[in-house]
Amino acid sequence: MKKVAIVTSGYLPVPATRGGGVEVLDEYLIKENEKKKYLNLTIFSSDDVEAKKSLKNYKYTSAIFIKTPRYIQVIDKIIFKFVNNILKKTNSNSYRYILQRIYYINKVSRNLSKINYDSLVLENHATLFSVLRKHGNFQRYFGKYYFHLHNEVKNSFRNDKYIQNVTKVLGVSEYINSTLRKKIPSMTSRQFTVVRNAVDSKRFAFDLSLNDKNKIRDDLKLPRNSFVFLYTGRLNKEKGILEAIKAFKKANIENAIFLVVGSAFFDTDIKSNFEIKLKTLIETMDHRVRFTGYIPNEKLGSIYAVADVCVIPSIWEDPAPLTVLEAITAGKAIITTNSGGIPEYVNKKNSIIIDRKVNVICNLERSFKKVYNDKKSIERMEIESKSIRKKLTLGIFYKQFVNSLNPNPK
CATH class of the missing domain: 3.40.50.2000 (Glycogen Phosphorylase B;)
Incomplete structure (x- = not known):
């Protein structure tokens, strides 16, 4: 060897x-x-x-x-x-x-x-x-x-x-x-x-029964009938999470929740000024944004399973974030940007890919509304993600x- x-x-x-x-x-x-x-x-x-x-x-x-x-x-x-x-x-x-x-x-x-x-x-x-x-x-x-x-x-x-x-x-x-x-x-x-x-398909590529999904939503304090947009990853400026939350606020979708999973530097004592600023913004949004903090990778699969759409709003040249792979492997519809290597992993059949340099907040807002109002497009994107994951x-x-x-x- x-x-x-x-x-x-x-x-x-x-x-x-x-x-x-x-x-x-x-x-x-x-x-x-x-x-x-x-x-x-x-x-x-x-x-x-x-x-x-x-x-x-x-x-x-x-x-x-x-x-x-x-x-x-x-x-x-x-x-x-x-x-x-x-x-x-x-x-x-x-x-x-x-x-x-x-x-x-x-x-x-x-x-x-x-x-x-x-x-x-x-x-x-x-x-x-x-x-x-x-x-x-x-x-x-x-x-x-x-x-x-x-x-x-x-x-x-x-x-x-x-x-x-x-x-x-x-x-x-x-x-x-x-x-x-x-x-x-x-x-x-x-x-x-x-x-x-x-990423490990055993962690992310599985379906849950309705009862299991409801238990997870209850644990996360998510209304059972809500539409869940999911962000996972580091809470850094370049990841675009601030722009995504501002866009979600503008979209004002009555039955939607934005679930934010992550911290500035994973499971460490680091709490950045940006993270504090972000948390302050979230606290003003009447519980429509839920902030979980860091969750170990091996426990993320069940959270992906209860999400409706994954949001990966990078505003820098992101080389190949694992969150893209996790969303694809979980078989999810994706809203993301044309940043760095992301377009090498996703395509227009499983994702809405927006220009990160032009009106990113407005484009994210439109994307939130589009997928919420077109459930059939979500189903098509999910099928494509499940097809892509076979090669990853x-x-x-x-x-x-x-x-x-x-x-x-x-």
Whole structure:
């Protein structure tokens, strides 16, 4: 079996006991590998008690958990509070784990020098290329290190040399690959491939009885006969949730509820100024918007099952949000935008795709009204989503990932 090391971000743990889109994908890879047995995986992860417990269930995956010293955790919290509350930076989340990540990268780098893995996969963050700087790791892994790219690289952190020499970039969409090629033109097309995201159909692709749906709606304090628009994901400005709620308010659909599931940074102590602002707006809308906070990924399937339409209103170049995959796998009608890689996953048969740059609030408002007043269009979109999900399975995702590391898997 090929020995493969996956270096995760150092923010959230893998297995994904505290959420996180990339972390959930890594957990999917681990689970699928238990079935296919192509790889002997080692996961580098931030330390977490529940993640350690969860990993005991896996035979073909081990982990090196890196525990952050208490004093670093305290200093990082102070830095974040200063940036968020005093400087009021809009991207304050990026300052939450600065010292932790430096500590984590140094520890990973040292560990990588002790074992020669057949392949090294760096997950998403350009800072992780710093593990190649010391201990002869660049020479040791030259020709066999990979970059699993989920988001645009805006800062290389002086790692251009290591990014340029990457064996292959596994991008989640053609769009996201194009952004890195534009940033580093010296890279060749042969260094890029697309590994499309997927989600666990066992979590999302199931139907519930009316009684089960009513129980879930009761638990969520949703009227049983209401029409439910669902948003799941991080509550960040670029995700368009503020515009979506304003549009929903303007639409003024009497029997509709907007269910908002998520938090600014998954299951952490981060509460951004934007999230507080959003919650204040929601509280003025007479309970027509329901705000659940963070819900673990493994519990989201039942919530998708009671929703009528999923809303994914990204107003930035979103590479390939897992919420799109979740909605498709749940067989739902979708309202979304033409952002980043989203159009590579949806089409006009299963979605209303609006221009994120032109009158986005008005277009969202019209879309809310359209699907509410045309139930047959929802049925058609649901059929198409169920058709698309057949091409977006975890088995296909895993095979594409393995093929990218080894051209001739069994």
